[in-house]
Amino acid sequence: MKTKYIIIAALAAMALANTSCEKVSPQGVLMAGTAVEDRVQMSNLYYKEHLFEMKFNYDLMNKHDEYTFLVGGDSHVTTDPGRMDEMFAIGLEGDDLFYAHLGDIADTKAEYYIVLDSLLDEAKKRYVVENYVQNEYGRWVHKTHPEDIIGSTYEEIKFPFFPVVGNHDLTHNGWALWSNIFGSSFYTFDVMIDDGSEGGEPIYDHFIFLDTASGTLGKTQIDLIEDGVLDGWYKYRHTFVFSHTNLFRPSSMQFASTFSREETFFLLQQFDEWFTTAVFCGHVHAWDDRVYNDVTYLTLDSMSERNSPEPGDYLVRVHVKKDGDWSWEKVHMDYVSPKKK
């Protein structure tokens, strides 16, 4: 509820700052509301202060042979959050470890973010009911660890939804709304596969989320990357990277605001140095998969019911097995807006 009040306050501020709240305006076409340098500096501060919360060491491999995560993007939520709701339902049904979103999560109107925030609240409730039980002290404990006597309060449970910021999230001072809900646009977390307690080296997988909503990483983010801020603490088995802006054009006939030359080469080299397994991108509302330098690049189509009104394979589920093998598959979405029926 607190977030809702903040959003409403942000709405009032935006009403003063903008004479128009249309989805696309000349202002939005030519310039983003908050510069990438400011966003990354804010995000990095938030990231450092919430490092513990952002670090997820799941040891579910002790229970399962593999873990999975679900990726979608460009949902452009307006008043109809049907596709986002379906994504959360698919993740619950598939027992995915977490959700990753590739940006442009909502079109930038405060009311759309209120819709989104309510949806996230509801999705968290379903996630907690599905995965947690309350112990005798009223604390929530994960079903895989029923012996846990400490547990968590409901508020302490992190709903495992990890977005990157997209360009549509920024227009009309949208960063204020986006950052109020998600905090940071530049962060990492790890998944612990094996803690090494039975001998051998601990095994971790690494997940990196970049702020590319302005079509560039910006100087601050590049400096932080070069300083190793996203490198993590371990020697990783897999590294997965998430970016809104895509690196490769899905079609030669398609215009797309891919990165400029130097930044493309910087990123491709950086992915190589991170020994990246796969990079997930959105932005262009078109599917593309390719491999460059042993890195898999998946660009996802828009899951928005307005951009992709027909049912289709808009999500990707990634399977990561305990032995290190990994694979991906497209996941079908059925939701159709009532207006289209």
Added chain:
Amino acid sequence: MITATSLCAWAQDSYIPYKAYDGEHKHEASAYVMGGDNVVSGKFGGLAVSYNHHFTPRWHLGGNAQIQMWKRLYSFNVTGGYRLPVKFGHLYFDGKLMLNRYNRWGFSEFIANASVTWESAYVDLRLGESLIHFWSKDVYFEDRYGYTEPLTLTFGFGVNIRHRNNPWNIGFFFRNYDDFYYENWNINWGLRWYARIYKQWRLFGEFNIRPAGSMSQLASRYEGSVKLGVKYKW
């Protein structure tokens, strides 16, 4: 030849007056220094040189080279073209083969470009197509990987405040290319100028803003640069 980035200066020198090449010189040599600030590499400086030869009043062939320090970018290209006079100005049919080495990141790039430029007294417009191929080696410098963009549209627009056969001029441009690169949907824009300082000498310059993600609600400044050069013809 300073290619299309200083198209007004090039055209002014090469095809004086604009209705027809003057036929009095066959050689053009030019050089410019540049400086700027790039998001990835930070401040950079560079030097470019070029030579253009007019075989006839219609046909020309040239070569261009540049080095950009700190970016560690090394470029070379050859270009040739044909000028066709039309009712309102000229049409230039040009081809270019270019090789770039982005040594800082270990990438090489080959570009083949074909373009048509319409140039009138005050306005010039360019449309073209580029095939772009880049390649690199893996972190162990063992395996080689490549990627090809077979179709990348070239477009450029420029307008001068004075008639193009004036001895000095100032103009505005926007385009998705520069002397040594072609982009997809990132649109440069800026100011250009030239001035005759002696019969065979020209000064020219440019201020260029190179954004990232323009025309797609992103539009952050990616690189700002200035160029200052001199051209000699004989």
